[in-house]
Amino acid sequence: MLRGGVIMDVVTGEQAKIAEDAGAVAVMALERVPADIRRDGGVARMSDPAMIEGIQAAVTIPVMAKARIGHFGEAQILEALDVDYIDESEVLTPADEAHHIDKWAFTVPFVCGATNLGEALRRISEGACMIRSKGEAGTGNIVEAVRHLRAITGDIRKITQADAAELFDWAKQLQSPLGLVQEIAETGRLPVPLFCAGGIATPADASLVMQLGAEAVFVGSGIFKSADPGPRAEAIVEATTHYRDPSVVAKVSRGLGSAMPGLEMEGLETKLAERGW
Amino acid sequence: MALQGAAAEHIAALRRLGARAVEVRVPSDLDGVGAVVIPGGESTTMSHLLGTSGLFEPLAERLADGMPAFGTCAGMILLASEVLDGREDQRYFSAIDISVRRNAFGRQVASFEADLEIDFDSGGSDSGGLGSEGHHEPFGAVFIRAPWVERTGDSVDVLATVRAGSGSGDAGASPQAASGCGRRDGEVPVLCRSGAVLVSSFHPELTADDRIHRMFVDMVGSRDSG
Numbered sequence: 001m002l003r004g005g006v007i008m009d010v011v012t013g014e015q016a017k018i019a020e021d022a023g024a025v026a027v028m029a030l031e032r033v034p035a036d037i038r039r040d041g042g043v044a045r046m047s048d049p050a051m052i053e054g055i056q057a058a059v060t061i062p063v064m065a066k067a068r069i070g071h072f073g074e075a076q077i078l079e080a081l082d083v084d085y086i087d088e089s090e091v092l093t094p095a096d097e098a099h100h101i102d103k104w105a106f107t108v109p110f111v112c113g114a115t116n117l118g119e120a121l122r123r124i125s126e127g128a129c130m131i132r133s134k135g136e137a138g139t140g141n142i143v144e145a146v147r148h149l150r151a152i153t154g155d156i157r158k159i160t161q162a163d164a165a166e167l168f169d170w171a172k173q174l175q176s177p178l179g180l181v182q183e184i185a186e187t188g189r190l191p192v193p194l195f196c197a198g199g200i201a202t203p204a205d206a207s208l209v210m211q212l213g214a215e216a217v218f219v220g221s222g223i224f225k226s227a228d229p230g231p232r233a234e235a236i237v238e239a240t241t242h243y244r245d246p247s248v249v250a251k252v253s254r255g256l257g258s259a260m261p262g263l264e265m266e267g268l269e270t271k272l273a274e275r276g277w
Numbered sequence: 278m279a280l281q282g283a284a285a286e287h288i289a290a291l292r293r294l295g296a297r298a299v300e301v302r303v304p305s306d307l308d309g310v311g312a313v314v315i316p317g318g319e320s321t322t323m324s325h326l327l328g329t330s331g332l333f334e335p336l337a338e339r340l341a342d343g344m345p346a347f348g349t350c351a352g353m354i355l356l357a358s359e360v361l362d363g364r365e366d367q368r369y370f371s372a373i374d375i376s377v378r379r380n381a382f383g384r385q386v387a388s389f390e391a392d393l394e395i396d397f398d399s400g401g402s403d404s405g406g407l408g409s410e411g412h413h414e415p416f417g418a419v420f421i422r423a424p425w426v427e428r429t430g431d432s433v434d435v436l437a438t439v440r441a442g443s444g445s446g447d448a449g450a451s452p453q454a455a456s457g458c459g460r461r462d463g464e465v466p467v468l469c470r471s472g473a474v475l476v477s478s479f480h481p482e483l484t485a486d487d488r489i490h491r492m493f494v495d496m497v498g499s500r501d502s503g
Contacts, residue, residue, distance in 0.1 A: 001317050001350070001421055004281040020364070023325035025281060025318070060364060061319055062385060062422065084385035084422070108386045234329075241280050241326055242302060 002026055002062075002130075002216045003193060006206070006237050009033050009220040011051075013058030015229070022233035025216070026062040026084065029055040034091045034138030035221035035260065038270070044092040046074040049081055056082070064111070069276055070096025072105070079108045085130075088112050088123075090275035091137045091220075098277065103127030113197065115148045115273050117155040121176035124192055131190060133214070134273040135198015138221050140262030142199045144273060145209060149196055153213040160188045198273065201226070201259045203239030203252050210243035227257035278302075278336075280326040282318020282351060286482035290490045296497075304335045312345040312473075312497045315352030317421070317480050320360075320379065323351055324368040333368055340372045345473035345500060347493040353476035354379060354424050361427060373474040374430025375466075381425040382443065382478075388421045391479075393437040395468060397488060416486060418467070418479035425478055426466040437468035439478075473500055 005025025010016040016027045031047045032040065046067055056063045062084035067074035069088055074095075078086050088101050090113050100123065103110040109129035114120035120131045133152060135145030159170055159181060167185055171178040183191055196214035200206055201222035209217060217240055223233045235252040242248035265271075278284065279300035291298040291314070298314075301307060313336065315323070327333040340346055340356075348356040355369050359376035382389070392415035420443070429435060441463060467478040468489070473496060481489040 001282055001319065003283055003285075003318065004279070005319060005322055020321060021325075023322045023329075025322045060362065060379065061321055079386065082384050082386055234325075237322070237326070238329055241330070245302070248303075 002195070004241060005216050006233075006240050007064065007195075007216065007218045008223055008233060009218075010055060010224070013054045015224055016055045016058045016063075018230050019223070019233055020059045020061050022230060023237035024061060024233065026064055027055060027059060028064045028066065028087065028218070028220070029083075030066055033221040033224060034272070035140070035225050036138075037091060038138040038263075038272075044068075046071070046077065046092070049077065052078075052081055052083065066092055067101065068092040069094040070099050070101060072101045075101050075106060075110075079106055083108065086110050087132075088128075090134060090272045094275050100126050100276070103129075111195070113273070113276060114152065115276075116151040116174075118174035118176050119276060120152055120190060120194075121174060121180045124180060124190070125177050128192065130193050130195060132195040132197040132218055134276075135196065135200070136265065136268070137198045137272050138263075139199050139265070139268070140201040140222055140225070140260040141265065142201070142205045142208065143265060145196055145199045145205075146212065148198075148273070149194075149209060149212045149214060152190075152194065156184055156188065156190070159185050200236070201262065202256075203235045203249050206236050206239040207243040207246075207249045210240055216240070222260055225260035227259075232256050232259070278313060278315045278323070278332075278352075280318075280330065280332070281322045282316040283349075283480065283482050284314075284316045287314045287316050287349075287490075290482055290487055291494065294487060294491055294494050296494050301332070303330050304332055307332075307335055307339065311501065312347075312493075313339070314493070315346065315348040315355050316482065317350035317352060320351040320354040321364050321367060323355060324364075324366075327355075327368055337370050340370050340474075343473060345493070345497045346370075346372055346475070347490075348474075348476045349480055349482060350421065350423060350478060353377060353426075353478060356474060356476055358430070359428070373469065373471045373476055374432055375426050375469060375471075375476070376428035377424045378427050379424050380422050381427075381465075382420055382423045385422055388419075388423070389443050391418050391420065391439050391443055392416070393418045393439065393467070393479075395437045395488075397492060416481075416488060417484055418477075418481070419483050420467075420479045423467075423478045426469055426476075429466060429469060430471070433469050433471040435466040435469055437466070437477075438464035439467050441465050470496075473497075
């Protein structure tokens with residue numbers, strides 16, 4: 001029920017209220033936004049339960065929280081806290097270099113990142129209920145999100161053109177279950193919703209990724225690292241709804257103050273999107 | 278109404294039934310529209326976007342004039358006459374005389390599926406209803422962070438109910454529900470109709486069973502022909 005909406009990273013109850021006021025469909029409760037995780041370095045872990053509960057108490061919309069890749073211990077804690085969704089996220093430091101969480105073992109739904117279709121299908125086969133293209137979190141740079149979204153939707157389009165024999169090769173190339181590949185050939189879409197994350201900083205960015213096939217957007221550092229978070233949050237919500245109407249996106253883009261500064265890909269020491277297997 | 282949420286699934290269901298369905302996001306989209314479906318999603322988000330898009334007033338006027346409406350989950354909240362556990366500034370249309378409690382069955386992990394006994398005869402009684410088949414099969418209903426109906430006015434027909442503890446399995450009613458509702462051990466309405474307005478706590482658009490959409494299309498059709 002998050003479709004067509006904006007999910008916003010928040011680190012305090014106050015920020016969660018600003019997000020809800022602006023029309024967010026959900027908030028992601030975390031201790032540091034990705035831009036700060038990137039700056040601070042060190043091991044990034046699941047947030048303090050007290051902090052997550054504070055955010056649950058502050059808003060009426062769904063609350064998500066992040067567990068490290070493969071860290072089912074953290075995921076069990078988040079489920080016990082009654083969070084609405086768990087993000088098994090590359091933004092945190094991975095806990096397992098081979099295995100993702102067996103998400104079928106949980107009741108709470110998971111969202112997972114992917115940079116290409118094979119990764120997306122492996123996450124779905126592990127039980128993910130939603131996929132988000134990873135982009136490069138904490139950069140305010142949309143280029144990686146576009147690359148990953150196009151990689152996923154482009155391969156889906158190709159698979160719909162493949163004949164039955166070619167689907168076996170697609171499954172092999174994608175290192176993914178044949179059944180999921182056959183399903184995509186038939187439906188022309190992922191079996192779960194496809195969202196977009198990593199680098200969205202402006203209403204225009206939201207409009208771009210929605211037009212490229214995203215069904216909802218995650219905004220991490222882009223809101224609370226900008227000059228004036230409330231109006232920017234509201235504008236990104238508007239742009240996500242009216243993404244096909246440039247006049248609305250133009251209207252809401254006016255006078256928002258400066259966006260988060262942003263980073264070039266060449267200057268990054270760590271590419272978060274490369275985490276996950 | 279395609280401001281946010283599962284509009285695409287409703288459009289697909291309506292088109293399967295031969296209805297003409299369009300997306301409504303701004304007031305001019307309402308031109309030529311004879312009935313509205315408000316989908317599941319986040320009611321606070323839709324309320325916010327109804328304000329910023331300028332859609333609230335024209336849609337409220339049309340509903341007050343008797344335009345048929347079908348609301349599922351968040352859509353039921355938006356059509357209700359009273360919203361409990363919502364935001365204070367939440368907008369709603371008061372198109373059907375019910376009080377709904379938001380997220381009454383609990384958080385996401387308390388989401389559930391239930392087979393509902395639905396009286397399709399009663400629901401479609403003045404509209405021709407369904408054919409003879411499909412009346413008595415239970416309806417597989419999906420509840421996600423669902424609201425429930427806490428009060429119904431005299432004009433409202435209850436077409437289906439579910440046990441209040443359904444959201445949390447063997448554990449009984451969820452904490453949220455238990456704290457605010459004295460009816461937690463009983464059956465609560467989850468599908469209601471009053472005049473040309475139909476509302477459900479659950480998401481018929483997420484399943485392949487089109488009977489409830491058929492009921493709404495028939496309601497609209499009988500109105501147009503009558």
